[in-house]
Amino acid sequence: MSSVGSDAGDGGHAVLRTKTPGEKASDGPSEVGSGWTRASCPCCVSGPVEPLVLLQLRSGLQQQTKDWIITLIATAVKQGGAALSAHPGEEPSGDIIVVSAPRCTLLRATEELGLCKAYHNGDMTAFSYHDRNNFQNADNVQVFLTVSERQYIVKYELEGMRAQRDLKIPGLPEGLRLQRRDNIWQKLQGAGVVRCMFPLNHEEKLKALSKAWYSGNQLTQPLDMIHEYFGGTVAFYFSFLDFYTWSLLPPAILGLVLTMFSGGVNKEALDSISDSKVAISSGDDDDEALTVSGHMIQAVFSMLWSTVVMEMWKRRKTTLSYRWGTMQLAERFSEPRPSYHGDMGVNPVTGRWEPLFPVWQRKLRMALVSVPMVGLFLGLVVLGMLGFYWGEAQVQTLHTEWDSLLSSALLYLPSVAHIVYTNALGTAYRQVALALTEFENHREESAYGDHLTGKILVFTFFNYFAVLFHIAFYKQDVPLLRKRLASLLIITQLVNQVTEVVIPFLVDRLFSAPKRSEKEEDPEEDKFRNQSNLPDFPGLFAEYIELLVQFGYLSLFSCVYPLTAVLLLLNNLTEIRSDAYKMCKLFKKPFSAPVAGMGVWQTAFEVLSFVSVISNCWLLLLSPRLQELGQENGITGTNALLVAVLLEHLLILFKMLLAILIPDEPDWIRVKREQNEFKSMQALGQQRQGAMDRYFIE
Numbered sequence: 001m002s003s004v005g006s007d008a009g010d011g012g013h014a015v016l017r018t019k020t021p022g023e024k025a026s027d028g029p030s031e032v033g034s035g036w037t038r039a040s041c042p043c044c045v046s047g048p049v050e051p052l053v054l055l056q057l058r059s060g061l062q063q064q065t066k067d068w069i070i071t072l073i074a075t076a077v078k079q080g081g082a083a084l085s086a087h088p089g090e091e092p093s094g095d096i097i098v099v100s101a102p103r104c105t106l107l108r109a110t111e112e113l114g115l116c117k118a119y120h121n122g123d124m125t126a127f128s129y130h131d132r133n134n135f136q137n138a139d140n141v142q143v144f145l146t147v148s149e150r151q152y153i154v155k156y157e158l159e160g161m162r163a164q165r166d167l168k169i170p171g172l173p174e175g176l177r178l179q180r181r182d183n184i185w186q187k188l189q190g191a192g193v194v195r196c197m198f199p200l201n202h203e204e205k206l207k208a209l210s211k212a213w214y215s216g217n218q219l220t221q222p223l224d225m226i227h228e229y230f231g232g233t234v235a236f237y238f239s240f241l242d243f244y245t246w247s248l249l250p251p252a253i254l255g256l257v258l259t260m261f262s263g264g265v266n267k268e269a270l271d272s273i274s275d276s277k278v279a280i281s282s283g284d285d286d287d288e289a290l291t292v293s294g295h296m297i298q299a300v301f302s303m304l305w306s307t308v309v310m311e312m313w314k315r316r317k318t319t320l321s322y323r324w325g326t327m328q329l330a331e332r333f334s335e336p337r338p339s340y341h342g343d344m345g346v347n348p349v350t351g352r353w354e355p356l357f358p359v360w361q362r363k364l365r366m367a368l369v370s371v372p373m374v375g376l377f378l379g380l381v382v383l384g385m386l387g388f389y390w391g392e393a394q395v396q397t398l399h400t401e402w403d404s405l406l407s408s409a410l411l412y413l414p415s416v417a418h419i420v421y422t423n424a425l426g427t428a429y430r431q432v433a434l435a436l437t438e439f440e441n442h443r444e445e446s447a448y449g450d451h452l453t454g455k456i457l458v459f460t461f462f463n464y465f466a467v468l469f470h471i472a473f474y475k476q477d478v479p480l481l482r483k484r485l486a487s488l489l490i491i492t493q494l495v496n497q498v499t500e501v502v503i504p505f506l507v508d509r510l511f512s513a514p515k516r517s518e519k520e521e522d523p524e525e526d527k528f529r530n531q532s533n534l535p536d537f538p539g540l541f542a543e544y545i546e547l548l549v550q551f552g553y554l555s556l557f558s559c560v561y562p563l564t565a566v567l568l569l570l571n572n573l574t575e576i577r578s579d580a581y582k583m584c585k586l587f588k589k590p591f592s593a594p595v596a597g598m599g600v601w602q603t604a605f606e607v608l609s610f611v612s613v614i615s616n617c618w619l620l621l622l623s624p625r626l627q628e629l630g631q632e633n634g635i636t637g638t639n640a641l642l643v644a645v646l647l648e649h650l651l652i653l654f655k656m657l658l659a660i661l662i663p664d665e666p667d668w669i670r671v672k673r674e675q676n677e678f679k680s681m682q683a684l685g686q687q688r689q690g691a692m693d694r695y696f697i698e
Contacts, residue, residue: 035087035088036049036085036086036087036100037070037071037073037074037085037086037087038074038085038102049085049087049100050100050142050150051087051098051099051100051200051524051528052099052100052101052147052150052151052154052199052200053098053099053100053151053154053155053158053197053198053199053200054096054097054098054099054197054198054199054200054528054531054532055069055096055097055098055099055194055196055197056095056096056194056195056196056197056532057069057095057096057097057193057194057195058095058192058193058194058195059095061095061171061193062170062171063092063093063171064170064171065169065170065171065172065193066088066092066093066097067170068169068170068171069086069097069188069193070086070088070097072161072184073085073086073097073099073158074086077157077160078164079164080161080162080163080164080165080184081161082105082154082157082158082160082161083102083104083105083157084099084100084101084102084105084154084157084158085099085100085101085102086098086099086100087099087100089525089528090524090525091525094525095195096525096528096529098200098525098528099154099158100154101150101153101154101157103139103141105153105157106141106145106150106153107127107129107132107138107141108129109153109156109157110127110129110145110149110153111127111128111129113153113156113329113594114126114328114329114594115127115149115325115326115329115594116322116325116326116327116328117135117136117138117144117325118135118136118137119134119135119136120134120135120136122136123672123675123676124322124323124325124327124672124676125676126328126676146227146228146229146231147202147205147228147229148199148227148228148229148230148231148232148592149231149594151199151200151589151591152199152231152591152592152593152594154199155197155199155591158185158197159183159185159186159338160185161183161184161185162181162182162183162184162354163178163179163180163181163182163184164180164181165180166178166179166180169187169188169193172191172193176191179344180344180353181344181353181354181355183336183338183340185338186338186339189338196532196536198531198532198536198588198589198590198591199589199590199591200528200531200589201531201589202229203527205228205229206229206584208225209222209225209226209229209584210580210584210585212225213225213226213580213584214576214577214580214581214584220242221238221239221242221576223235223238223239223242223320224323226238227324230583230589230590230592231590231591231592231593231594232324232326232592232593232594232595232596233540233590233592233593233595234540234583234590234592235320235324236317236320236595236597236598237540237543237544237598238576238579238580239316239317239320240313240317240547240598241543241547241572241575241576241579242576243312243313243316244309244313244547244551244572245569245572245573245575245576247305247309247312248554248565248568248569248572249569250301250305251301251302251305251554251558251564251565252565252566252568252569254297254298254301254562254565255298255558255562255563255564255565255566256562256563256566258297258298258562259562259563295559295560295620296559296620298558298559298562299558299559299616299617299619299620300616300651302554302555302558302559302612302616303555303609303612303613303616303651303655304651304654304655304658305555306551306554306555306608306609306612307609307655307658307659308658308662309609310602310605310606310609311658311659311662311664312662313602314602314664314665315662315663315664315665315666317596317597317598317602318664318665318666318669319665319666319669321596321597322669322672322673325594326594326595326596327596327669327673328673328676329594329595329596336354336355336443336444337442337443337444337445337448339438340355340357340441340442340443341355341357341441342355342356342357342441343355343356343357344356357441357443361441362440362441362442365439365440365441366440369436369439370436370437370439370440370455373432373436374436374455374458374459377425377429377432377459378458378459378462380425381422381425381459381462381463381466382466384418384421384422384425385418385466385467385470387417387418387421388414388415388417388418388467391413391414391417391418392414394414395407395410395411395413395414396411398410399411412487412491415484415487415488415491416491418467419488419491419492419495422463422464423495425463426459426460426463426545429456429459429463430456430541433452433455433456433459434452436455437451437452437455445593449599449600450599450600453541453599453600453601454600456541456545457548457600457604460545460548460549461552461604464549464552465552465556467484468481468484468485468488468556468557469615471484472557472615472618472619472622473618476622478560478619478622481557481560481619482560482561485553485557485560485561485564486561486563488553489553489561489564489567489568490567492549493567493571496546496571496575497571497574497578505581507586531588531589532588534586534587534588535586535587535588536587536588536590537583537587537588537589537590538587539590543579544598544601546575548601548604548605548608550568550571550572551605551608552608553568554568555608555609555611555612555615556608556611556612556615556616557615557619559616559619559620560619609655610652610655613648613651613652613655614648617644617645617647617648617651618644620644621640621641621644
């Protein structure tokens, strides 16, 4: 139906070619060239069209249904469409639709999303469609907007389509009839008409990114390239991963120094990974004192380190969000989520006709369904912890009776079984959390994401740290805590490397790669279809959880095992490249919404940083050698507890002082932000004055 090729004027983008149109402006869509439809617009009537998003339809769908979808996509927003460009593919009766976006739609959505772009003076300013001529490169959207932003805008417009009147979808049963203000996209997906939607890869850009990211010997992340291609969500994750990994260097060096120069710490580290119990000579007072002081140094350093890291990350996050134009993102009175449902009515805030769902019903669902289900899974965590203790007792008994190499190996079986159990339980819980959050029926995407992440965080903290806190605060067994932490660090990282690197690599090479084999002369449509063979990107939940657990191990318990940072550093140096490889090779490219940071994940890291003060002070209080020194100097348990509480309050005060002394944003960004606020006030004042002048003239 159409010739497919590359257009040099499109920056090397593969395009489905169109003829130069010359149609007149009209309210409805027009079909131009060799298959592309476009809503007529004076600024979008010529030039090559860039394929951005692929829609895969149900096989065997009637031609009239596909034609109706293509026409709807190109229809103006005020008429219920998306004002986008659509192409039926090489075969008009095929099961794909390729979607692009004209300049005017992209620019209007840029304003709706609240993105900041470079003004004519170089400052990042909130984009205004009516002032578009004063923004740099606004006439060239491929420079003005990143490819990820353009693809997200297509998704944003498609998911925002709402029926303006009751109508029947051609080729579908009467029961799938659209009612006024129904979300069209949700209806099509619910009926199975649209099987999937994903952004298309640009092979040349992907190869360049891969070379700069994980194929070479670079020590830094190409963050701007990542943001341009994969979007802010992915870019902020890798920025934090890179920042956090290099931040592990100071605690890793300190841990190595303490282990090498303190015989007691060295022996404790050996004991944690072996069954040998090397006694420390009671006469070696200098080594004993060095061991105690080493633990104290590690504890205080971990508490202060976690605060400095999070405060410095805030500064880096602010710099990146300014550079990427998302620092001033704000909640907008946008359309509800596609899956949001309720009785149709008038929104009292926006005045739009849309689904309405009472807040009290949502809260009732959360109280009667979500909270009990979360509690049930937390109970399963406790059950697994009890099973771990029972298994520990059984293998200890066997080892006492047998005292063999086999019994020594069995000592690690409960830890391995518990790690497998917690991972399996975490996987199941994530699916339940998704279903629960969907059941709660949140209107905004941000509310949906916050509640989902909150459920995941509560479970993750309880699942991964319950055993360690129980050993530290209830059993008060520091040697067992040290052994458990060492086994968690070593075994978990080995399991993660296998599941995240080895298995995906083998699956890609043995199963996915043969299906993606393509030649240069293959039709562009076949190359698009090959991308649909890749599995969907699972999201960054698992990656953030892994970092959060690492941060917890280091900030909460590293004083009992100083080599924690060393093991984490070694793991993360490979984690960066393996995650980058998976992003580029193993999954479909994900959509990425504009974001200004990590969201609620940053709050979770800050909470762990605060809890680290309590944890480390308590662990120091439980130190057997510190207790012996206290008894020798006549310090009672009550006095030691009071000293620990005083130290805890002083450290919390010092952490708060550090947070105040380290600004969340650099001075130059603060000045830019305040300048933008001042300009916004001036513009608002001028608008009001102009309205008053017109009123008096009339």
